[in-house]
Amino acid sequence: MSEAPVLEAIDIVKELGSGAGKVRAVKGASLTLVPGELTLLMGPSGSGKTTLLSILGCILTPTSGVLRVAGTSTDRLSAEELAHLRRQHMGFIFQSYNLFPTLTALENVRIALDVRGQKGFAAANRAEEVLRDVGLAYRLKSYPGNLSGGEQQRVAVARAIASSPSIVLADEPTAALDGENGHAVMALLARIAKEQHRSVLAVTHDPRTLSYADRVVRIEDGRIVGEERRPEGLDAPEIADLTKRRKAHA
Numbered sequence: 008m009s010e011a012p013v014l015e016a017i018d019i020v021k022e023l024g025s026g027a028g029k030v031r032a033v034k035g036a037s038l039t040l041v042p043g044e045l046t047l048l049m050g051p052s053g054s055g056k057t058t059l060l061s062i063l064g065c066i067l068t069p070t071s072g073v074l075r076v077a078g079t080s081t082d083r084l085s086a087e088e089l090a091h092l093r094r095q096h097m098g099f100i101f102q103s104y105n106l107f108p109t110l111t112a113l114e115n116v117r118i119a120l121d122v123r124g125q126k127g128f129a130a131a132n133r134a135e136e137v138l139r140d141v142g143l144a145y146r147l148k149s150y151p152g153n154l155s156g157g158e159q160q161r162v163a164v165a166r167a168i169a170s171s172p173s174i175v176l177a178d179e180p181t182a183a184l185d186g187e188n189g190h191a192v193m194a195l196l197a198r199i200a201k202e203q204h205r206s207v208l209a210v211t212h213d214p215r216t217l218s219y220a221d222r223v224v225r226i227e228d229g230r231i232v233g234e235e236r237r238p239e240g241l242d243a244p245e246i247a248d249l250t251k252r253r254k255a256h257a
């Protein structure tokens with residue numbers, strides 16, 4: 008039996024701008040996320056990926072459509088209630104890491120726990136535990152400026168998962184990284200989905216990410232136009248070949 012979704016978006020429409028500049032960035036998109044899966048949202052530039060991700064993350068409110076987070080409909084929630092839902096269930100990862108430059112790796116993770124009301128020794132221990140888990144035990148006291156791009160993104164991943172959210176949303180997490188670091192971050196996100204049973208959604212252009220996905224959702228011109236799922240038992244790298252073959256036959 009399939010698992011209950013942690014996030015459901017049904018027929019989402021989003022208009023941006025106003026007057027003559029009004030753009031329908033998302034035109035009726037539906038998407039469901041379940042625990043334990045890494046889903047990629049892929050599409051050309053301007054297709055609405057970031058807008059849809061912002062709606063799924065309760066950062067933007069949809070013009071119409073229904074969004075349910077852990078069974079709670081976001082319709083009619085106040086900005087404060089939306090922020091609470093976001094803090095309770097979601098972690099975010101950005102292309103440019105968004106770390107505080109004047110805080111150490113450990114402090115950057117601790118502050119994410121602090122805003123969720125987790126303080127003191129328990130929070131410090133938890134921050135250290137997640138940084139160790141992402142392979143940064145030797146970088147706890149380093150400042151972002153002294154870390155490589157890959158290390159900074161791993162701090163950002165640690166920060167996103169420190170409070171054990173059921174949903175992790177990532178916007179172009181590998182775009183600023185070289186090949187090796189891009190693969191390391193995707194392997195980490197895939198492991199988080201599997202081992203920690205979270206639902207991870209990454210918006211990406213990056214074909215290197217394909218081999219880590221359980222599911223690839225395609226968006227074009229504000230609409231979901233297709234979905235591919237990794238067949239049971241298929242090794243990770245083979246999904247990339249499968250996708251290439253499908254495109255060649257399309």
Ligand SMILES: Nc1ncnc2c1ncn2[C@@H]1O[C@H](COP(=O)(O)OP(=O)(O)OP(=O)(O)O)[C@@H](O)[C@H]1O
Pocket residue numbers: 023024028029030031032050051052053054055056057058059
């Ligand atoms: N604030 C805004 N006002 C008006 N139009 C906007 C605004 N933000 C985005 N758009 C338009 O909405 C559409 C979707 O943009 P969005 O950034 O979601 O696409 P994207 O797929 O994430 O693109 P990229 O891959 O280039 O980041 C585009 O046509 C964009 O120009």
